[in-house]
Amino acid sequence: INKVIQDEYQMSTRDFYKQIWWKDMLEIAKHRNLIYSGFIIIDYNNAVRKEDMKEVSQITLEDLDIEGRELFLHGGEIGIHGYNHNPLVFDGDIDFAALSYHPWRSKEDMAAGMNQLLMYVKKMFGKKIKLYVYVPPSNILKEEGKATLVKNYPDLNVIASVFYGDSDRGAYASEIGRDKTIPKLFNFPRFSSGFYYEKDEMWSLFNAIAIYGYWTHFVHPDDVISNDRSMNKSWSELKQEFDKLIGEVEANHPYLEPIITSELTQRYINIEDLKIQSEKRENKIYIGMENYREPFYMTIRIRNNSIKNISSGTFKEIYDTEDSKVYLLHVENPDLIITLGEKNEQK
Template identity: 95%
Template sequence: MKFYKKEGTNKFIYFFIAIFIIVLILQINRVIDKGGFFSLEQNFSFDKKPAKNTTFTFDNPQKMLVFYNKKSSQSKDILKNLEEAFIFNKIDYTLADIGDTVSTTGYDTFIFATDSFIGLQKSSFEGVKQATSNGKNLIFLNTSEYNPFNSISGIQKTGKVIEKSSEIHFTHKLFPGLDQHSPSSEMVVHPIFEVALDADCKILAWSKENTPLLWEKKYGKGRILYTNASFFADKITRGLMNQWISYGNDWYITPFLNAKLMHIDDFPAPIPRTVNKVIQEEYQMSTRDFYKQVWWKDMLEIAKHRNLIYSGFIIIDYNNAVRKEDMKEVSQITLEDLDIEGRELFLHGGEIGIHGYNHNPLVFDGDIDFAALSYHPWRSKEDMAAGMNQLLMYVKKMFGKKIKLYVYVPPSNILKEEGKEALVKNYPDLNVIASVFYGDSDRGAYASEIGRDKTIPKLFNFPRFSSGFYYDKDEMWSLFNAIAIYGYWTHFVHPDDVISDDRGMNKTWKELKQEFDKLIGEVEADHPYLEAIRASELTQRYINIEDLKIQSEKRDNKIYVGMENYREPFYMTMRIRNNSIKNISSGTFKEIYDTEDSKIYLLHVENPDLIITLGEENE
C-alpha cells in the first residue's frame, strides 16, 4: 500500500519554518548588542601637517593703521568686531589710540574705528590727510558730527539726528547675497545724521528714511569711505564691515573656509508615538510613521538636490533625569529608533555628534530661568558625568567601538563654563562646540566667536549662523553676513520644528519644505562654489589655516603673496579694485563677483609663494 504526502501540507510546513526563522532573526536583532556585530566607524584626524614658509621678502607689504578711542565704549565695540575680522583674515595692522602720536608712513589704509575724535593729534590728522591725497585709502566706521575729516569726506552739512534709523538698502554691488538683503528694525536700529553730500559722492547704501549710509568720495589720488551709522559696533554687521573695508582697499586677501554645513539637532532621537493633529490632517498617519516615511525621505531628496551633507546630534532619551540615581534603562523601542536613524545618517555620508543624554542643558540651579524654559538643573558635575557615560555606553552598544564623537551642540544652545569643563572631562574625543554666533549670553545662550576656545584651548568653537525650515529675511541677512567674513555657512534645524507651534510658524510640512528649499537655493545661487562638508571637516579646514600668516605687496602689475605656516592647500578670496586677475603662479582661480569697480575671486592656494598677475585676459 502506497502513501502519498499532500503537496499543500509540505508548502505549509516550509512556510511555517520560514516565518519562524524570520521572527527568530528579528528577535535576535532586537536583543543583541549590534555594536559588536554591525560596527560602524567614525574617525577624523586633526593633526597639523608640517609648516612651510614663503621664500619671498617684502619691503612694503600691505598694512593698515587703525585708530580707536579707549575712552569710548562705542569705539571699543567697533574695535572688537574689527579685530575679530582681522585676526581671522590674517590682516597686517597697527592699532593706535586716538591720542597717540604715530607716524603715518608705510600704511596703505587708515581706519577710524571710533565715534569720538577728542584728542586726535594735529600731526596724525595732517599725516592721514596728506597720505590719502597722495593715493592711500581712508575708512570711517562710525558717524560723527565732529569728525574733522567730514569736509573732505563729501559732507556739506549735517542735519538732525535720526535716533532710530533702520534697514540698509544697497544701490551698488558689494558682496554676493549681502547686498540683496537688509536687516529689519528688529535686528538693527541705530542713529544717523541727515546729511547733504557733494555731487561726486558715490552712495552705496541708504537707510529706510532714504538717508545715505555708506558712500565713497575721491580725495586727490586717494579714496575715502564714510559710514553714516553706528551699526558696526554690532556683531550682526561684522561681515558687512569686513566687505566695506575690503572695498576700500586696492586689494584685499582673506582665507575662505568655502563650506556649507547642515546640522540636524535632536537626530538621532526618540520619535514621538503620539498622534499630531497637523500631521494627521495632512498625511493621515502617526507621528512616528510620518518621520520615517515622509520627513526623512524628503530630507534626503533635498540633500541630493541641493548637495548637502547632514551632521546629526544625538539625544538618547527625553527624560528629566538630572541625578545619577534617576537614570533608568532606556526602552528597547527607543534604542531601535536611535539605531535606525544613526545608521541612516551614516549611510548617506553624515556625521553623528552629541546633543545630550537628555535635553536638559549642562547648567546648575540659578544659571538660567528653568521655569520659563521648562528645564531642570543638574545637581552636580558628577551627575552630568553619569549622563555623559550613559550616552557613550548606548552609542557603543548601537554602533560599535569605532565611533568617536567630536562635536557637541548644547540643548537650546545653552551652556556655561562648568558644563564645558564637564564635557571635556567625560568626552575624550570632543574638540568642537557648535552653538550660535548671534545670541543673548545674559539669558544663558552660548554665543561664541569662531576658532579656538579662550578658556579651554583643547576646544574649538564653530557656531551656526541661521536656523529653521521657514524662510526669513533676517535669517538670510545673518547667514550672508557670516559668509562675508568666514566663508562658511552652518544652518540647523530640528525634526520637531515641523510640529512646534513657534518654530513651525503654523505651517504644514509641505509649506516648510518649500521654504527650506528656497532658503538653500538662494544661498546656492549666490555662492554655488560652497562645498558640502561634515562638522568635523570644518574643524580640519580651520586647523589648517589657524596659525597662517599672509603678506602681500604690489610690484608693477603683479601682487606677490607670501605665507608663513602654510600647511595644505586652502581657499582664499581676493578683491581687486579696477583690475582683474590674468593668471596666478600656482593653484586655481575664478571670478565669483563683479561690482563694476572691483572683482572678487576665489583662489585655491597650493604653495606658500603666490604671484598674481593682473590685467585683462584679452591683453
C-alpha cells in the first residue's frame, strides 16, 4: 500500500500499475504515436553474490510476463536494466552508503546476475528473444561492468545512459555514437526524463533534437510515488503534464517518427562514416557522397532562397525564418542535385 496511490485511487500499488498507469501509458502512446522500449529488472533485491540469488516470486514473474507481452503487442522492445537495481560497480567505485547501493564482489557474481536475468527472460518470452539495449541503474556504470555486460549478453549493442552527468560520482555520461573502448557498442544517451513539464527543460530538449536528430526520454514507473521525481503531483496531474510535454515536441517537430532503440542503431550505422561534399553553381547545389549505403534523412538550411526540386528522393520544409528555410530531405541516391527557386519567387 502506498499513500499517494491509496489517497487518489483507493487501491493497492500493484493494482494501480496494472489497471491504471499502464493503460494510461498505452493510451498516450496511441494518441501521440509513441513506441516504448521497456527495460527489465527481475527483482529489487540486494543480492550481489551468486550464493545469495534466490528464486524470484511467481507473482513478480506473472506481472513481468503480462507487461512484457503487452509491450510487444504495441510494437515495443525489451531491454536490460539489471538483475537487480545495484549498478555494475565494485567497492571503491562510488559512494555506496550515500546512494544506498551494494558493491558487487566480482565479475563472476555480476555474470551470475546477468545469467539469472537472461534465464527468466527466455523462460517468459521464448529462447529467440534478443536483448539489444542496456540502461544502467541510476545511470552508473564503469568499464569493468561494461565489459562483463558484453561478455554475457552477446546481442547487446547499445548503452542508453545519460548525456549530462557527473562522471566523478560514477555517472556514465556519453556522447552519441560508437563506443571508444568496446567498438561493437553504441552510445545513445537520453536527453530528458520524468513525467512533469518544465519550460526550461524543453529548451535543452529542443537543442538536442536540432543537433542530433533524435530524441529519447526516460520515465520510471515509480516516478509517480517518488516525492522528488513526482514534484508532489498526483498521477492525474503528471499524466496531463507528460502528454503536454510530448505534444509540444510533436507540434515543433511533426516529422519525428516513433522508433525503437535497436532500429535507431541501424539507422546510425547506415550514416556513421558517410562523407558529404557539395558545390553550388548558379541556382543548383550538387551533392556527392562517399560510403552511401541506404536511403536516409538529413536536414539542410537554405539561406535567402528555397528548394524548387531535387533530383531524387523527397523534401519537406520544416522550419522558416526571415532569411532562411530548413528542409528535411529523404536522400535516396549518393548523387543529388538540389534546384533552388529564383529569389524573386520568394514570399
